[in-house]
Amino acid sequence: MTDAQLQHPTFHDSRPGLATRFLTGAGLIVMVYVLLYVLYAVQQPKALTSYSIAALINNTAPLALAAAGQAIIVISRGFDLSVAGVISICNVVLAVYPLEGPGGAAVSVLICLAIGAAVGVVNGYLVAVLKLQSIAATLATMIICQGIALVILKAPGGWVAEWISYEMTDRLWGVIPVSGLVLGLVLVIWMVLRRSPFGISLYAIGADESSAALSGINTTRVRLLAHVVAGCAYGLAGFMLSAQTATGNPSSGTPLLMLTFAAVALGGTSLSGGRGGVFATMMGAATLTLLQKVLFSAGIASFYTGMFQGAVLILAVVFSAFLVRLGDRK
Amino acid sequence: MTATSKTATPETGFTQTGDTRGSARLTRETVSTVSVAILCVLLLLSARLINPALGSWSQVETVLVLGFFLVVLSFGQGVVILTGGLDLSLPATITMGGILATSWVGAGNPGEWYLLPGVLAACGLVGLATGAGVLWLRVPPFIMSMAMSIIVASGLLGYTRGTPRGAAPDAAVALMKSQVLGLPTPVVALVIFAIAGWLFQSRTVYGRYLYAVGTNVDAARNAGVPVALVRILPYVISAVCAGFVGIALVGYSNGATLRMGDDYLLPSIAAVVIGGSSILGGRGTFLGTVGGALLLTILGTIISALGLEFGLRTIIEGSIILAALLLLREELFQKLRGLGR
Amino acid sequence: MFDDRPEPSGAEPGAERAALSAAGLHKAYGATVALEHADISLAAGKVHALLGENGAGKSTLVRILTGAVAPDAGTMLLNGAPYALQSLLDARTRKVATAFQELSLVPNLSVAQNLLLPDLPRAFAGMVSTRRTLEAGAEILARHGLERIDPPPTVAKLALADRQRIEITRAIDNAGQVLILDEPTASLAETDWLFDQIRQATRRGVAVLYISHRLAEVREICTEATVLRNGTTIASVDLGDASDGDIFEMMVGRKSAHERKPRAKRPASDAPARLAVSGLSGHDLHDMSFDLRPGEILGVAALEGQGQQELFRMLAGLESPHSGRIEVDGTPVKLSGPRDALKTGSGIAYLPEERKTEGILSGLSAATNVVLPVMGQAARGTLISQGREMSVAQAAADRVEMNPRYLSFPIGDLSGGNQQKALIARTLATGAKTLLLFDPSRGVDVGTKQSIYAAIRAFADEGGAVLFYSSELPEIVQLADRCLAFYVGRITRHFEAAEITEQSLVAAMLGHVAPETTEGVPA
């Protein structure tokens, strides 16, 4: 509806202002998070001790990483269910073949990344090259991965290497949680990726694949790559999950599946692609985990916590969408 | 949307009657529907190799009885997907149907003839809420229905305080346990439902609206389609279907649990997609979906007959689903189209 | 019938060695043969027109020349060297660039990024430099006289016409050897800017392939033309020595059906207005007042983005006015949407602007697309009968002379022009007595255009009322009984039948106030 202005000889800048851009980006969810944290701290003074904070971040890390991967796929206009499978496989592998010491940890990380990447390649090939619908293809790969996990480890058990399970959940100099650093690292990588041609193409194919193709973007490669990158994120998530639970469980990934989508949506990433970001998604994940704490310390009758979680989910999405529209209107 | 060849329409056009370039005969819907059906049969027959007792009529009966639930569910799910949505609230709504059927109605209740519809109505309200949220609050269907699912589930948890009470209504038991024309009632019901559902989707005005909205909401609105109605109602339909399945399940296993819906979500989506529908909406037929649902059920019965450890079984199941998806791919269809020339 | 087809070698009129030449191209989509046997050859520094009816195969040919689709058969040469394309990128590296009819811009990327895709200027660590992207973008825009447009905002925020300009600019900027323009003027009201750009390109020795259904344009910018019919090259001619009649005959394969009959004068009916608008104001509209009577065809002339979109959307119930009144058949109404508009009074049917995004329902058959608003008519009881659907659709299709054969195709597979016909057929099928047609003949070939005009006139003669906007002045001159000229959301002038001439329209469109009217904005 801004056609008239465009005809005016006068020069128009239709960029949203800094404020709106912040609000429509990760800003909203960050504010929500801070707000909830205040609520939490008010009811539970211990919330501000570096231990509680570290514990909270440890608790958040696996979901945050998994959701980060999911966000990448969603931005490219897809769904990825295989996240559950990848995490399970990584978890059981780390529990069945523990590798002690920092060296072992390094190798373990590489193994997880490799597993994620491998599954990512398969997904990517099915979706980008064979043109299967992502939700369908990844449903199949998820089932297969869960099978593999069960083959590797029949029932919960096994031991994740001490070094991993302690160091990765520890605090540097008793303050900075290692898991927090991992999240930070992933964020930095995303910052670079997002500004790389790959990142830009990612948003492009998410918004309009055929136009992107006609504009000379190699959509197949971008899509494939997206699945590989996402896979690596899942692998990392599996690694952090193992570090935290210190043990193997062939179905450890399953509970995270739906939560990743909730996190993505909370982060304001539209499930119809081309919009959103990884940082906001991670904050979304953090909010979900924090919400449990808040509801707990608020003493909500355990039966009804679900009601609040659902309501918060809806409200957050409605509100961020509202802000986005404000931004567009401007 | 059948395609007619140029000979079917003699030179009625004013212009360009000279344009004799051929036109498509097969539609992708027909192709995928047929191929799903073929896959089902092949799977059933190949089962004999695994175990002679399989592929028998009794297995077919079991498949149809167990498949009934999934077929009804994936009708609702399919209608929602057709309009470009997604309904993740199925598990909760199924459970709701089951819980209410046992606690409100229960066995030997003379009022069941109006109470059971009441149960369905209640489930419908859940769908209405979801639809309203999607349409007016503009919450993505995925999230809206997921949130509704969480909310309803915890509501039921609170309502039952963790222990569902009561037994199945007689009508529900009758539906699942009686026989008609020497066939188990669910089998007959499935056939009727499949035909009715197909007619609804492909042969009614409302059905066309569903396709239109699923293809492009704005264009549909411009074409005078009552978009609001067409976007909300599917969620109601889906919820009512789920509620009905809940009641049927209660009739089948005489009692409700709070997790009775959980194993049906992904299958309901898988059935629709395997049946050749597009998850983005606007494409697919219900017959295809029925095929998909039965395919999954058959797979289940065969898989559980394999004497392998669970992990391997799961791998095989996933692989077969993947294979089915690959067989029903767009490209293959395009090639077929080329042959049909 | 192919008597005068040129040899592939490219010995066609007035050409030195061919920059790009193709011979015997064949392409079938499944069972649909889009190209039967197409030959074409472009000369460096010349503008070559590609003419043909809707569905003749022009865009398909374009897609092949740009590597978007691979031909089933045929050979292509670029500067004498074999020109075989694996992908779009190949074409680009060979300096062959295209502005597509269905635009190919990525909505959520900035103007600058769209202009520079796929390779954007890098900063350290392989990251894309936003600053240098914007600079480069601004520089390109400047080079092509579009300083007006601002590089940073996303393309989605631009008006359709500006999007088309960006699409064209991108193509021209990448075209070192060959430039292909598929209906570049589809949504441009004036062609001066475009033609300047094209001339600059030809001066650089670029060979240009120009597709349009507007012969006037073609004659202005092109020197030679290739005519496609039913996917086969009929002839390559020098436009100098081919009359419109000849070209039409080559395109359609018969003598011109409709001569341009002068507009039949209608007695200004004093029947109550079908549609009366008073003091209508909105975001881009200011205090609009006019009325539309039965049997009347009212044209709207304006540069793009003067508020005509908003006016049409308000009348279709897609937007609600901030103030002012809309009366249908004498009763004030609040329209809640196109469906509501269809049902109010004698009914209002709306033909939207953007065929691809607001008009067609690609997956569905053309028949369904036509019948959709009145699906009820196709139903026996509750069930739709395929037969009825077809016959209802066919009745409407005949009114716009659309080949019934296309009705059973998915409309997305039809050529743009045929899609347009189907959409007009839809508005007629609704049985509404008032039509709102936004650029009814966009991307429609000459013959079709005449049949559409005929259909519109026939509709008016039966007492229907038509409000239409057109980006083509001749269309308004030929079709309108009365005409309104808009400038920045105001009516600058009312034209009665006699006064409608291209010159006077242009003046009014640019905001020059005609002597008698007082309000209006000086340019």
Added chain:
Amino acid sequence: QEKFKVYLSLSYSGNAWQSEAANIVKALAQTPPYDEMVELEEVISGTDPQAQISAYESMIDEGADAIISFPISSTALNRTINRGCEEGVLFFMYDATVTESCAYNVSYLSAGFGENTAQALVNELGGEGKIFLSRGVPGNSVDQRHTDGAMHIFGQYPGIEVVAEYYSYWDDRTTQQETAKALTAHPDVDGIWAQAGEYGAIQAMLDAGDRLVPMTGENSAGFRLALADPEMQEKGLAGVSAGSPPAQSGYAFKLAMEILTGKRELEPMNIEYPLPWVPADAVKVCEGDSYESGCNVFPPSKVPTSFVSEVLNPELLPEVNVESALNGTPVEGAEIQPLPAEVTEAANEPGINCTRCDAPEDLYKLTKVAATVQP
């Protein structure tokens, strides 16, 4: 004086077993004198270990005195529990267990459900026949322990052939559907070894044909009543009802309270709850609201078929009755009775109730039945 802060942490709620177990604890906490001494809060954290970890963390921060819990994982919670112990929190796990040595496990797991029921079935079948294994949740350690025990027995009898093995998620409905599927391949099955959900297997058999087979299962009212029902016995049903008792939660709670109130020093960390064992002939329907005079199942008029009967225990939990189990309400005028002084220590079960420990040689020794048929 200031009340004890006790948390009841469930992983999930939603089946009869879980809510009965929770209700018993709630009822006890409202029974004098505990009603004056305890502030009980229930927390349901879902099937996600992460969530239960976070719930424990919160409870510790809230200054819990004791946490009575059904742990979702036997190992994932260890670090958190360990921290809790350091802060002086008392951990009591019921039914499912954890390997963290500072937490008490109150469980029947070590009591040999698998091997005993397997032997009982073998005896019924006279040492040969085709059988189904209706297992619990895939990848769950409890299910694994039961199955290992059972296979240890079945393995000794070449005549016994496991023709189908499926997971029924300890749920009637799933059991019924999975059994129905298995029956299509093996209509001629001779016996069924089932974990919880067993009543579904009976329904599946009846759906498939008017025939039942000997089977063992857990404690659902439906199953027990069927075992005792002459009509069903006509059709061929025989077997024994054993398995996981919700009453464990009550026992755990009372132990915890006795420690908190200083009435008890508890040496062993792994306490065994006796394995319920009710063969067909021992089934006795109750008239009243509690298990008086040896009755051990409530009639359909009182409870749903899925009701888990082993929720009451005359000598360990005399304070509660069926209403408590259903609604978490205390019994009028009941008073908390002291527990018997001595407890049975559970054997080591590596990965289940201890880490890096060795199982006894006689891990799978039979305690409830003797083999009546030899391989």
